[in-house]
Amino acid sequence: MSKQNFNSANEAEIAFYEALARSDLKAMMAVWSEDDEVVCIHPDGARLVGLANVRESWRQLFTGGVRLGVRTTQLMANTSMLLTVHSVMEHVSVEGEENLQPPLVATNVYMRGAYGWKMVLHHASATPEILELPNHTNPRTVH
Amino acid sequence: MSKQNFNSANEAEIAFYEALARSDLKAMMAVWSEDDEVVCIHPDGARLVGLANVRESWRQLFTGGVRLGVRTTQLMANTSMLLTVHSVMEHVSVEGEENLQPPLVATNVYMRGAYGWKMVLHHASATPEILELPNHTNPRTVH
Numbered sequence: 001m002s003k004q005n006f007n008s009a010n011e012a013e014i015a016f017y018e019a020l021a022r023s024d025l026k027a028m029m030a031v032w033s034e035d036d037e038v039v040c041i042h043p044d045g046a047r048l049v050g051l052a053n054v055r056e057s058w059r060q061l062f063t064g065g066v067r068l069g070v071r072t073t074q075l076m077a078n079t080s081m082l083l084t085v086h087s088v089m090e091h092v093s094v095e096g097e098e099n100l101q102p103p104l105v106a107t108n109v110y111m112r113g114a115y116g117w118k119m120v121l122h123h124a125s126a127t128p129e130i131l132e133l134p135n136h137t138n139p140r141t142v143h
Numbered sequence: 144m145s146k147q148n149f150n151s152a153n154e155a156e157i158a159f160y161e162a163l164a165r166s167d168l169k170a171m172m173a174v175w176s177e178d179d180e181v182v183c184i185h186p187d188g189a190r191l192v193g194l195a196n197v198r199e200s201w202r203q204l205f206t207g208g209v210r211l212g213v214r215t216t217q218l219m220a221n222t223s224m225l226l227t228v229h230s231v232m233e234h235v236s237v238e239g240e241e242n243l244q245p246p247l248v249a250t251n252v253y254m255r256g257a258y259g260w261k262m263v264l265h266h267a268s269a270t271p272e273i274l275e276l277p278n279h280t281n282p283r284t285v286h
Binding site: 037039041043044045046047049074076078079080081082083084085087089105107109111120121123125126127128 | 180182184186187188189190192217219221222223224225226227228230232248250252254263264266268269270271
């Protein structure tokens, strides 16, 4: 599956969110680098390190039967020759549920390697129910 | 303040956590790039974009009077010529409190520019109270 090539971080990111929406584990893992040190942090979850742990977390999510739709907005990118960092807002809708949940924020990191651009880190976290003013820090903030 | 040079992402990261421990706003902002698109996500907070918003969030935290000690462990790094991504566990202790809080996980992104390595993104989030087995996904996980 790692043979699938992405010519840009954007291509890899599109494939990531499509795999998520389809609960397609094979397509999801094709997005990830085979680097042993890949990192995945699901919203408020522990840091998962290594392909086996990352793969197992997606397998459990996808077999949970919940179908998710994810729309991303407000992409901000930092790019170099071999490394690209994306920050996106994730608007998640759960199939069969009316209400849109508050957006998540995700940091997605892609590296360019033998098979093109692959994800090496995904860090997602919840944002407050009540949208904050930019200059209002969250009460739960500890730093 | 941006004139302060860091010769590596590691140097910038050490300065970041020292500024945090000292509640030193000037030292904290010296770590950040003057790029308009810097991003800061405090634990479970909204995404703050731009130096003014990022600075204000630290100002409010540092004037809150809570002194934090932060010890980082389990650094994982992805580096290229101009961009470095660190993933670290943050062990935060609040001055005057006995119990250590559960660790946070942070993704820190540094870019190399005219003034050496500067932070362009900090994304921190809480981890579960009960440490998870690596292959156990969090109930609150939505993806």
